Amino acid sequence: MSADAQPKTVIDDVVCAFCGCVCDDLSVTVEADQITGVKRACALGKAWLLGHSTETDRPVALVDGQPAGLEEAVEVAANLLAEARYPLIYGLSSTYCEAQRQAVALADVLQATIDCCTSVCHGPSGMAMQSVGEPTCSLGEVKNRADLLIYWGSNPAESHPRHFTRYSSIPKGLFRPNGRKDRTVVLVDVRPTPSARAADIFLQIRPGKDFEVIWALRALVQGKAIDDRAVADTGLTLEQIQNLAERMKSCEYGIILVGQGLTQSHGKHMNLTAVFLLVRDLYAHTKFAVMPMRGHGNVTGIDAVLAWQTGYPFGVNFSRGYPRFNPGEFTAVDLLSRGETDAALIVASDPIAVFPRRAIERLKEIPLIAIDTHESETTKVAKVVFTTGTTGIHAEGTLYRMDGIPLRTRQVLPSAYPNDEEVLGQLVARVTELVDN
Amino acid sequence: MNQAKLILIAGRSLKQGTGMNIGKESADYQTAVSTLEMNGEDMGRLGLQDGDPVRIKAAGGEAIVNCRGSNVPEGLAFIAYGPWSSQLMDQETHGSGMPDSKGFEVEVERVG
Numbered sequence: 001m002s003a004d005a006q007p008k009t010v011i012d013d014v015v016c017a018f019c020g021c022v023c024d025d026l027s028v029t030v031e032a033d034q035i036t037g038v039k040r041a042c043a044l045g046k047a048w049l050l051g052h053s054t055e056t057d058r059p060v061a062l063v064d065g066q067p068a069g070l071e072e073a074v075e076v077a078a079n080l081l082a083e084a085r086y087p088l089i090y091g092l093s094s095t096y097c098e099a100q101r102q103a104v105a106l107a108d109v110l111q112a113t114i115d116c117c118t119s120v121c122h123g124p125s126g127m128a129m130q131s132v133g134e135p136t137c138s139l140g141e142v143k144n145r146a147d148l149l150i151y152w153g154s155n156p157a158e159s160h161p162r163h164f165t166r167y168s169s170i171p172k173g174l175f176r177p178n179g180r181k182d183r184t185v186v187l188v189d190v191r192p193t194p195s196a197r198a199a200d201i202f203l204q205i206r207p208g209k210d211f212e213v214i215w216a217l218r219a220l221v222q223g224k225a226i227d228d229r230a231v232a233d234t235g236l237t238l239e240q241i242q243n244l245a246e247r248m249k250s251c252e253y254g255i256i257l258v259g260q261g262l263t264q265s266h267g268k269h270m271n272l273t274a275v276f277l278l279v280r281d282l283y284a285h286t287k288f289a290v291m292p293m294r295g296h297g298n299v300t301g302i303d304a305v306l307a308w309q310t311g312y313p314f315g316v317n318f319s320r321g322y323p324r325f326n327p328g329e330f331t332a333v334d335l336l337s338r339g340e341t342d343a344a345l346i347v348a349s350d351p352i353a354v355f356p357r358r359a360i361e362r363l364k365e366i367p368l369i370a371i372d373t374h375e376s377e378t379t380k381v382a383k384v385v386f387t388t389g390t391t392g393i394h395a396e397g398t399l400y401r402m403d404g405i406p407l408r409t410r411q412v413l414p415s416a417y418p419n420d421e422e423v424l425g426q427l428v429a430r431v432t433e434l435v436d437n
Numbered sequence: 438m439n440q441a442k443l444i445l446i447a448g449r450s451l452k453q454g455t456g457m458n459i460g461k462e463s464a465d466y467q468t469a470v471s472t473l474e475m476n477g478e479d480m481g482r483l484g485l486q487d488g489d490p491v492r493i494k495a496a497g498g499e500a501i502v503n504c505r506g507s508n509v510p511e512g513l514a515f516i517a518y519g520p521w522s523s524q525l526m527d528q529e530t531h532g533s534g535m536p537d538s539k540g541f542e543v544e545v546e547r548v549g
Contacts, residue, residue, distance in 0.1 A: 190540070207513065377520065
């Protein structure tokens, strides 16, 4: 049958696995095993669905750049990992929980380090949570209850385009029947991003001064007096900060949605610790919550899988036969930059496109194995490459939305490739045999 | 003036996000991640026009990209995450696992 004669199939309630919003109301049109239409997705989700649907011409595996069968590639990769003294498994933010669980099993049997994209996005939020707790909520609570939304160091208009319309400022909620009219939106950032247009109040803070402003807010919320000198270098006036503190205290339900403007800037986990403590202070006045704006589609999921299996959310080392956690020691950028890692398995991630130069150089020096759905900067230099089906398009499994709500993705297209869970499962089986012998 | 010290912010952009799905070899992605957004006053001081190549020097390394005027505040510059921004990041994480990706000082100078 020609492609023209193939019937159209419309699949509703498709789950988008691109970003941490994990929108589960998409409608996808499939013709001749290709996605030809997408409804309700944002620009990112639409590009993701349409961009990943047509790849069928890559070999299932490459060894030294040459096409190889799955079994042969598993054998080569398993031996490289088993022979390494200090291997690293990294990535995992764009695959599903069942595959992530296999990666943790592989790290366990290899006595390897396993780290995920969290360490270079919201790892500092996780460290703050471990220090002082994270007073958080679900996005359903935000939609139904929040009348004050404070986006701090996040730019949802470009990173999570449907956050405003589906979860936070625009939708009508149980206690916010007029939607946007019932809410005040504040954006705190170092530059007027496109998200500033969606805010009622834009506060342009100086780079690296977040902690000072959050600490000033804590003082004001606690009823302590501060003067202009305390906020002199922050880019904000004392009046602006007092105004924000009063809005926080007097709202019915507030939420601070924290982005990488806080986690990747000077202060890192201390910025987040300050925010979490500020929210705790606000409990003396009203109901408040905080939520990290998680980037990749299932980066929240790998934190959850690692935490339930090892007790720690990222940067977990098994070299002593039991899990240990120490950011800076067992995190990927540090291990690679120090030249300690002697083999690496990268799953559903492209660190060679985003890591610091010295870490990239180390990845290029050592035996590198990559599992991904498409060619990337990392697959280009890997010794062994596995091509797998894309989570949410060719493979179904569990994803965690940024608020920790688990959602089941659907398979909308047949796959010419194995899924991540199958490849990782075969690696676990073969590495176990090698290690046992 | 041949060079200026600016504070660099690396981050997400919509074109970077959609471009990576079209393909990292695509012109859309390559343009999105190799463009330095600068304030008009800073560009004027360096004699720069939209599209001019600039060299960015940072503690982590250096990169040559094209510049473009935008609404970033004076003294700041923005570049979307990608191979060029990663060349500029220092690997020091201060015990957090997270390298400084935002808010570090760079020197920007005109090329040619």
